[in-house]
Amino acid sequence: MEIESESEARLIEQVIAGESQLFHQLIRPYERRLYLTAFSVLRNEADAEDAVQEAVLKAYINLHQFRADARFSTWLISITLNEARYRLRKAKGVYFESLDSPPEEQTFTPAVLVDWREVPSEALDRLEVRQMLVDAVAELPEIYRVVFAARDLEGLDVNETAQALSLTVSSVKVRLHRARMMLQKRLAPLLKTTVRAPRRFPWF
Amino acid sequence: MVLDCAHVWEQISEYLDDTLDAAVREEVQRHLESCEICSAVLDSVHNILILTADDRVFQLPVGYSARLHARIDDFLNQRPLEPPPESSNSG
Numbered sequence: 001m002e003i004e005s006e007s008e009a010r011l012i013e014q015v016i017a018g019e020s021q022l023f024h025q026l027i028r029p030y031e032r033r034l035y036l037t038a039f040s041v042l043r044n045e046a047d048a049e050d051a052v053q054e055a056v057l058k059a060y061i062n063l064h065q066f067r068a069d070a071r072f073s074t075w076l077i078s079i080t081l082n083e084a085r086y087r088l089r090k091a092k093g094v095y096f097e098s099l100d101s102p103p104e105e106q107t108f109t110p111a112v113l114v115d116w117r118e119v120p121s122e123a124l125d126r127l128e129v130r131q132m133l134v135d136a137v138a139e140l141p142e143i144y145r146v147v148f149a150a151r152d153l154e155g156l157d158v159n160e161t162a163q164a165l166s167l168t169v170s171s172v173k174v175r176l177h178r179a180r181m182m183l184q185k186r187l188a189p190l191l192k193t194t195v196r197a198p199r200r201f202p203w204f
Numbered sequence: 205m206v207l208d209c210a211h212v213w214e215q216i217s218e219y220l221d222d223t224l225d226a227a228v229r230e231e232v233q234r235h236l237e238s239c240e241i242c243s244a245v246l247d248s249v250h251n252i253l254i255l256t257a258d259d260r261v262f263q264l265p266v267g268y269s270a271r272l273h274a275r276i277d278d279f280l281n282q283r284p285l286e287p288p289p290e291s292s293n294s295g
Contacts (some may be wrong), residue, residue: 020280024273026243031269036262045265053275062281110213113244118251124260133252133261139258152253158221164234180249183256186250 008072016064023060032071033154034080037164039134040149041084043138051087055080074156074164081146081165109183111188132194136186144179151176207235212242216249 007135038048059079066075099173123129140148150161151172162172212235218224218234251263255261282283 023280024276027272027276030270032259032264032273035264035268039262049265049268049271053272054227056272056276060276107206108212108213110216110245111248112238112241113248116251117246118247118256121255121258124255124258129255133256135294137256137262152257155257158223173223175216177214180217180220180253181213184249185246187252191248191252196269 010069012063012066012072015060020060022073023063027056027059027076030076033073033156034076036149036153037080037146038076038084040137040146041088041142047087047091048084051084052080055083058083072094073159074160075123077150077154077156077164108178109185110181111185113188113192115185116188116192119195120189123191129191129195130149132187132190136183136190139186140179140182144182147172147175148179148183152180159189207231209235209239209242211240212236213245214244219246220250221252 008026011022015023015026031052034052035048038051039045042048042051055076059076062079067070070078088141119129137145137148137153144164147161147167150156150164151158156164158169158172158176161167161176163170165172167175215224215232221284222226222229224232236246260273
C-alpha cells in the first residue's frame with residue numbers, strides 16, 4: 001500500500017463513509033500540484049483553474065474507486081491531466097499528440113558556455129526574469145512540458161511522474177532530459193545577458 | 205572509456221538526479237573536472253531548474269484556493285457522496 005500517510009488513508013475512508021466535508025482537508029495539500037498540472041497542458045490561468053475544479057469534483061465522485069495501488073497524489077494528478085487534455089481537445093477541436101507517442105529522434109545541443117555565474121534567486125524579484133522562465137516552459141512541446149512540470153515543478157520523483165502520466169520510466173527520463181536541455185538552450189543566453197546586463201541608468 | 209562532450213551532455217539530467225550507474229557517473233565526473241564547457245552547461249541547467257521551481261515563478265491565481273473550496277462546498281451541498289455499490293467490495 002503506497003499511500004502518503006496513515007492519516008490520509010483514514011481521511012479517504014471517512015469521506016467515503018459519509019464525512020464529506022473532510023474532502024477539503026484531503027485535497028488541500030495538492031492544490032498547487034494540480035494547478036501546475038492543468039496549467040502545463042492549458043497554459044492559461046482561468047482554464048487551468050476550471051480544469052482543476054472539475055477534476056477535483058470527479059475525484060470526489062470516484063473516490064470509492066481509489067484502490068491505493070497508486071499514491072493518492074498521482075491519482076489526483078492523473079485525473080487532472082485527463083481533464084485538462086480533454087478541455088484542450090474540445091477547445092481546439094483537433095486531435096493532438098498522445099502523451100505516450102514516441103518522441104521524435106533528435107539530438108539536443110545545449111547552449112555552449114565557457115563559464116556560468118550563478119543567477120541568484122533574488123533575480124526572481126524582477127518580473128521580466130520570472131516571465132522569461134514562464135515563457136520558456138510554456139513554449140516546450142507538450143510531451144516534454146507535462147513531464148517537466150510533474151518532475152521539476154511539482155516535485156514528483158521519476159516513478160511517480162511515470163505513474164501519473166501513464167508513461168514508462170525510461171520515457172520520463174528521456175523527455176525530462178530533453179525538456180531540461182531545451183530550457184538550458186533557450187534560457188542560459190537570455191539569463192546571462194538580462195540578469196548580468198548593467199542597468200541603463202546606474203545612478204538611480 | 206573517455207567520454208566526449210556530446211556524450212556528457214546526454215548524461216546531464218541523470219547526473220543531476222544521481223541516477224547514473226556508478227561507473228558512468230565517475231566518467232562524467234572526470235570529464236567535468238577538466239572541461240569548462242560541460243561544467244558550465246551542468247551549472248546552468250542546475251541553476252535554471254532551481255529558478256523555475258521557485259514558487260514565485262509559477263504563481264497560483266489570487267483567490268484560487270478559496271474558489272476551489274467554494275466550488276467543492278457547492279457540490280457537496282447539492283450531492284452527498286453515495287456509498288459505493290456492494291459489489292465494489294469484492295475486488
